[in-house]
Amino acid sequence: MRNLNNKLFGKFLRYPCSVKSHDSRKHGLFHHTFKLLKQISNLNDVGNKTKDLCLVGAVFHDIGKIKSLHNYVEKSKNIYSYDFLIGHKQNSIEIFDDLSSRINNFPSIYHRLIKNIIIWTHNVDYDVPGTLPGKIISILDNTDAAISSLIEKDKKISVGRFSKLPYQKNYYYKAI
Numbered sequence: 001m002r003n004l005n006n007k008l009f010g011k012f013l014r015y016p017c018s019v020k021s022h023d024s025r026k027h028g029l030f031h032h033t034f035k036l037l038k039q040i041s042n043l044n045d046v047g048n049k050t051k052d053l054c055l056v057g058a059v060f061h062d063i064g065k066i067k068s069l070h071n072y073v074e075k076s077k078n079i080y081s082y083d084f085l086i087g088h089k090q091n092s093i094e095i096f097d098d099l100s101s102r103i104n105n106f107p108s109i110y111h112r113l114i115k116n117i118i119i120w121t122h123n124v125d126y127d128v129p130g131t132l133p134g135k136i137i138s139i140l141d142n143t144d145a146a147i148s149s150l151i152e153k154d155k156k157i158s159v160g161r162f163s164k165l166p167y168q169k170n171y172y173y174k175a176i
Contacts, residue, residue: 005099008063008066008095011066011070012029012030012033012063012066013027013029013030014026014027014030015028015029015065015066015069016028016029016069017029017031017032017062017065018065019069021145021149022144022145022146022148022149022152023148024152029062029065029066032062032144032145032148033058033059033062035144035148036058036061036137036140036141036144037055037058037059039140039144040054040055040058040136040140041055043136046132046136050132050133050136053110053113053114053117053131053133054117054133054136054137056114056117057114057117057118057121057133057134057137058137058140060092060095060096060114060117060118061092061117061118061121061122061137061141062088062092062121062141063091063092063095063096064087064088064089064090064091064092064093064094064095065088065091065092066091066095067088067091067094067095068087068088068091069088089118089119089121089122092118093115093118093119096114096115096118097115100114113131113133116130116131116133116134117131117133117134117137119134120134120135120137120138121134121137121138121141122138122141154172154174157172157174158174159174159175159176160174160175161173161174
């Protein structure tokens with residue numbers, strides 16, 4: 001079990017968060033997750049249980065990218081693999097199920113709530129009711145992804161130039 005956790009943690013620290021979008025560099029997955037954890041730590045208007053669920057959910061919401069991006073990162077192959085097709089959301093649930101099953105008497109209500117966070121983070125699933133922690137992580141995740149993409153794109157634009165930006169239909173002018 002220790003080797004599995006060390007391999008998982010090593011990949012979590014090393015892998016990008018995406019291939020072409022936000023935090024698409026080495027250590028990007030850790031960096032993105034860390035930014036979410038910092039934002040959650042500043043949530044003072046929610047109860048401790050909600051905050052704790054958000055913290056755990058932030059760690060697990062993208063952990064499946066370790067499996068989804070394995071062939072791309074480790075073997076420099078095309079990103080399209082079986083695990084990529086399954087999607088990182090499903091892979092995140094599988095990793096969470098595996099790790100939580102190793103904890104004696106892990107409360108089933110928390111197991112379901114954390115899985116709800118993983119499901120709600122990336123896509124609104126109208127078959128699954130959203131929870132406050134799930135919606136908080138979804139908003140923080142989307143906001144961080146949009147801002148990170150904007151900053152990464154801005155670094156590639158020369159001063160005095162126009163460019164299209166991610167998540168925008170109009171043009172952007174880099175003045176400074």
